[in-house]
Amino acid sequence: MKGAYGWCVLFCCLLLTACSGRKAPAPVAELYQGKTFRDVQKSSYNSQIYTVEKGDTLFSISWKSGQDYRDIARFNNIRPPYNIFPGQRLTLKKQSRSIIKKSNNGTGLSSKSKSNQVVDPPKKQAYGESNATVKKEVITSSSSEFPNKITAWLWPTKNTVSRGFSNTEHGNKGLDFNGTLGSPILATAAGKVVYTGDALRGYGKLVIVKHSDSFLSAYAHNDSILVKEQQWVRAGQKIATMGKSGSDTVKLHFEVRYKGQSVDPLRYLPKR
Incomplete structure (x- = not known):
């Protein structure tokens, strides 16, 4: 019994040492919502339909998928303050009406049981503008204005x-x-x-x-x-x-x- 107790104490000490060993700040990729780069790579942000996971926000999804959050909100009929729910299926890219109806069923929810689990709570000025302004722009936003090819890239600063x-x-x-x-x-x-x-x-x-x-x-x-x-x-x-x-x-x-x-x-x- 004493031997087993000793091994248990040793294991706990090693565990505490490992947890306290990291002194450098966490990289940006794993700071947001506790997700690591590997988690992001495994997610289906590049598909046309994305299923919301716990910790997601409309902005984090738009950032990882390379889309404008206004477009995603417009595609899915989401209004300010942009509440989304675990299990909700979101259209990330513009599709035909038949595909949108089949994937979203007009609600964007996969089941009624999850309708009260808000993961994207309202945040004052979270998107830099008032809700009234954003609401108007969600309706008028369009991705068809962008060129197919970028003609020139410049350095963002003169610093090294x-x-x-x-x-x-x-x-x-x-x-x-x-x-x-x-x-x-x-x-x-x-x-x-x-x-x-x-x-x-x-x-x-x-x-x-x-x-x-x-x-x-x-x-x-x-x-x-x-x-x-x-x-x-x-x-x-x-x-x-x-x-x-x-x-x-x-x-x-x-x-x-x-x-x-x-x-x-x-x-x-x-x-x-």
């Missing part, structure tokens, strides 16, 4: 890269740039601003620009944001200033996403 892209599970899903407070941040390509705000944990003040039906770019940890949602911007336009929101140092975290998946921005940016 301090941390590169990594496709490993806990790797950096973009490029990090060190800089000084207030340094200009530029749109990497022409497009429409689809999000401004700080609702995505780990990114601080964030700007997301949609360039085509496939490409998004994101600019995180800003000090000030100089553009508004639904505003069209040109390549090289100043859209924000560098800061340390959601970070302990002044920097820009820059991401490019293709069909919802993180890709190395150096594949598209011109050589310096």
Whole structure:
């Protein structure tokens, strides 16, 4: 008995040591809603229909799928404050009426028993605008205005890269740039601003620009944001200033996403 007790104590000590051993902050990919990059890779964000899981929000789904949250709301007849539920089936891409009816049945719910499990609670200014303004834009938003091809990519800042892209599970899903407070941040390509705000944990003040039906770019940890949602911007336009929101140092975290998946921005940016 004493031997078994000793082994039990040793096991508990080792477990506590392992849990306390990680001192570095968690990477951005696993900060939001407790999901890791591997969880995201396994999810069906690239399909036309997505089943809502516990911890999802309409914005997190739009970010991972590479879609504008207004479009997803419009496709599924979701109104502010954008409540969604576990088990709800959402149309992520525009489909024919027959497919939408078959997948959503007019409600977007898979069963009545889950209708009271809200996972996307209202958050004041979570999307950077009032509900009244967003409600109007949900009706008028359209993805048909985007070009099929991006003609030019520009660097989002003149500063040098301090941390590169990594496709490993806990790797950096973009490029990090060190800089000084207030340094200009530029749109990497022409497009429409689809999000401004700080609702995505780990990114601080964030700007997301949609360039085509496939490409998004994101600019995180800003000090000030100089553009508004639904505003069209040109390549090289100043859209924000560098800061340390959601970070302990002044920097820009820059991401490019293709069909919802993180890709190395150096594949598209011109050589310096």
